[in-house]
Amino acid sequence: MVKSHIAPSILASDFTELGCQCNKVIDGGADWLHLDVMDGHFVPNISLGLPVIESLRKKIPSSRCFFDCHMMIENPEKWVQKFADIGIDQFTFHYETTKNPKELIKLIKSCGLKAGCAIKPGTDVEVLYELAPLLDMCLIMTVEPGFGGQKFMKDMMPKVEHLRNKFPNLNIQVDGGLGKETIGDAATAGANVIVAGTSVFKAEKPSEVISYLRKEVDDNLEARGIKD
Numbered sequence: 001m002v003k004s005h006i007a008p009s010i011l012a013s014d015f016t017e018l019g020c021q022c023n024k025v026i027d028g029g030a031d032w033l034h035l036d037v038m039d040g041h042f043v044p045n046i047s048l049g050l051p052v053i054e055s056l057r058k059k060i061p062s063s064r065c066f067f068d069c070h071m072m073i074e075n076p077e078k079w080v081q082k083f084a085d086i087g088i089d090q091f092t093f094h095y096e097t098t099k100n101p102k103e104l105i106k107l108i109k110s111c112g113l114k115a116g117c118a119i120k121p122g123t124d125v126e127v128l129y130e131l132a133p134l135l136d137m138c139l140i141m142t143v144e145p146g147f148g149g150q151k152f153m154k155d156m157m158p159k160v161e162h163l164r165n166k167f168p169n170l171n172i173q174v175d176g177g178l179g180k181e182t183i184g185d186a187a188t189a190g191a192n193v194i195v196a197g198t199s200v201f202k203a204e205k206p207s208e209v210i211s212y213l214r215k216e217v218d219d220n221l222e223a224r225g226i227k228d
């Protein structure tokens, strides 16, 4: 059994008003904040890191919002403890960045964090089958990681479907190009954690978009009989 979680990606926010904008989407119904950490090596972009997330955490406690960190970085092992120390809730590493994913999951959990594993569009979903029972969440990228505002890759949906059929109780996240036009595909395939940057932060009424996304997910989880 799983719940819907709507996770706006702050990459699409106005960074000069970050705290206010985050509070607005949380008041509008967001369950998680999705924090995209990029190092300029694993992906061709640099976004934000420890100081920004630490400041946000001081304003927004865990009891108010779950901090979901998507680590688009090389050598993720080096950063787990540091991100745990500033109070994040979940550390999602990329499968492509580590030789020993099982050890990394152990490390993440030993630091008191939830563990997620992401795969790029070119990576086979089968790599997650052995790891999924050890994980709190799998992330199927629906764009090439690195930038917000890209087109949703519908051809990633069979990955979500395979994963959902094998693991009915797993949190399955999709990330990239999600909004009102694409949520139907993701929800039908079985995704329950929806990252939405542009569609939420650039909306006139973020709360209305969040409710729309949640309803699509909830209806589909209910139809599958796996809604918590």
Ligand SMILES: O=C(CO)[C@@H](O)[C@H](O)COP(=O)(O)O
Pocket: 009, 011, 012, 034, 036, 070, 143, 144, 145, 146, 147, 148, 149, 150, 175, 176, 177, 178, 195, 196, 197, 198, 199
């Ligand atoms: O991880 C990434 C991009 O690498 C995403 O989290 C995007 O930031 C989502 O943005 P939208 O496609 O929803 O604008």
